Amino acid sequence: MSTAPYAVQTATARGRLHPEAEAPTRSPWQRDRDRILHSAGFRTLQYKTQVFLNHEGDFFRTRLTHSLEVAQIARSIARRLGLEEDLTEGLALAHDLGHTPYGHAGEEALARAMQPWGGFDHNTQSLRLVTLLERRYFAFDGLNLTWEMLEGLAKHNGPVDHPTPYVAQYAARHELELGSHASAEAQVAALSDDIAYHAHDLDDGLRAGLLHIEELDSLPVVGAALAAARAAAPAQGASNADPRLRHETIRRVINTLAMDLIGQTQRNLARLAPRSADDIRHAARPVVAYSPAMAEANLAIRHFLYARLYRHWRVNRMARKARLTVESIFTILSSDMTLLPDGTREPALAAREADDMAGACRVVADYIAGMTDRCAMEEYRRLTDLSSPG
Structure with missing residues (x-):
């Protein structure tokens, strides 16, 4: 499938830090x-x-x-x-x-x-x-x-x-031209992140019972999507507890945000008339964007989620326990790096012995950042619970 001239092109790709033969x-x-x-x-x-x-x-x-x-x-x-x-x-x-x-x-x-x-x-x-x-x-x-x-x-x-x-x-x-905008592809990926988490956090919050569907009626974009979902229900209607109502609403939210993003970006592209990916990078502002009205609506959704979901007391409790777990693991391992497992212990100790405490602690941070939720829970137990095997 052919791409637009402002898309990243294979012919003008800047390669890899370590040159490799291309895959056939x-x-x-x-x-x-x-x-x-x-x-x-x-x-x-x-x-x-x-x-x-x-x-x-x-x-x-x-x-x-x-x-x-x-x-x-x-x-x-x-x-x-x-x-x-x-x-x-x-x-x-x-x-x-x-x-x-x-x-x-x-x-x-x-x-x-x-x-x-x-x-x-x-x-x-x-x-x-x-x-x-x-x-x-x-x-x-x-x-x-x-x-x-x-x-x-x-x-x-x-x-x-x-x-x-x-x-x-x-x-x-490997000069990444940090002061310029990224390609249009990267801009799309970044705003798709917003679309996805707004939609699925609403979905998960409703599923968990931390949000209630009646709260969405007055929310920009979401309220209109909910009204359209109710209108699409069978003649007998759909109760607020019907999971199909939630799913019908969320897919409409995604579609509304995505279509606005596409429309506004097309208008921006028409004004800029870029002839290469570098024209996108050096534009005065991001080319991939919502319309002003949708950007405002998107901000309202974000504020709603922060107030009603991300700062819900149940979420706050779990977040506090999560912070305590990570802080405890870091404190224990950074104060005694002999407790680190093979493969991680050696570079941490070598950095510390070279009087590079920042490097030693970075090894500990990399080790913790690579953990899953359950791995971190188990590591916390191993480090603090005498009944847990080391």
């Missing part, structure tokens, strides 16, 4: 996507928190199912806009690779613990994972992804004016 059956972006899918970091997402901890129910989203839903939305939008679909999908699949166990609660705890040693954030950790921490190839550390994939990951939230130490260090080796 796959494009560079398909190869990147496949490396992400086969990575250990991607597999661990199946047991990492989105909003609800993994053990709270089998039907709530995890970071893995969230990433798959983002990829589906992103690929559909990319197709309508004439973009490189495989690159867009790969970026969507990889965007949360750096998340800690317990989602944002775990990240907050690890960021606080690492504050004296260079900090921690999951976007930087995603880049660390694909450029350093995955150890699958003799020729290089990381996955040796294309420049275009790494650029999109580094700029997931837009141009990077104040890069973290690792991002700056990596960009010095």
Whole structure:
């Protein structure tokens, strides 16, 4: 399928940090996507928190199912806009690779613990994972992804004016043009992330009983989707408890947000008339965007979710326990690195003995960030419970 001139093109691709012969059956972006899918970091997402901890129910989203839903939305939008679909999908699949166990609660705890040693954030950790921490190839550390994939990951939230130490260090080796916008493919992946989590967090909140469907009537976009879902119900109607009403509403929310994004982006493209992917990167503002009215509605949905779901007392309790677990593991292991397992203990001790405490603590942070929810719970037990085997 041909792509638009402003899409990332194979002919002008900027290659990989470590040159490799191209695959005979796959494009560079398909190869990147496949490396992400086969990575250990991607597999661990199946047991990492989105909003609800993994053990709270089998039907709530995890970071893995969230990433798959983002990829589906992103690929559909990319197709309508004439973009490189495989690159867009790969970026969507990889965007949360750096998340800690317990989602944002775990990240907050690890960021606080690492504050004296260079900090921690999951976007930087995603880049660390694909450029350093995955150890699958003799020729290089990381996955040796294309420049275009790494650029999109580094700029997931837009141009990077104040890069973290690792991002700056990596960009010095493999210039990612941090001050410019990312490709249109990366912009689509980033906003598809918003669409997916707004829709499925509403869905999971309703399923968990923390949100009630009557609350959605006055919410922009969502209220209209709910009214349309009720109108589509059989003649006898649908009760608020009918799961089909929830599903019909959520799919309409996704469709409304996606179609607005496509329409506004097409208008932006018509005004800019870009002739290359670099024209997108050097535009004055992001090209992929919602209409002003939809951006305002999207913000209202976000505020609603923060007030009614993310700060719900039940979610707050689990988040507090999650932070305590991550903080405790870090405190114990950073104060006695001989407790670390084989393969992690040696580099941590070597860094400490070289008087590089920041490097030693980074090894501990990488170890914790790679854990799943249940792995972190088990590690906490092993470190604190005498009845648990070491």
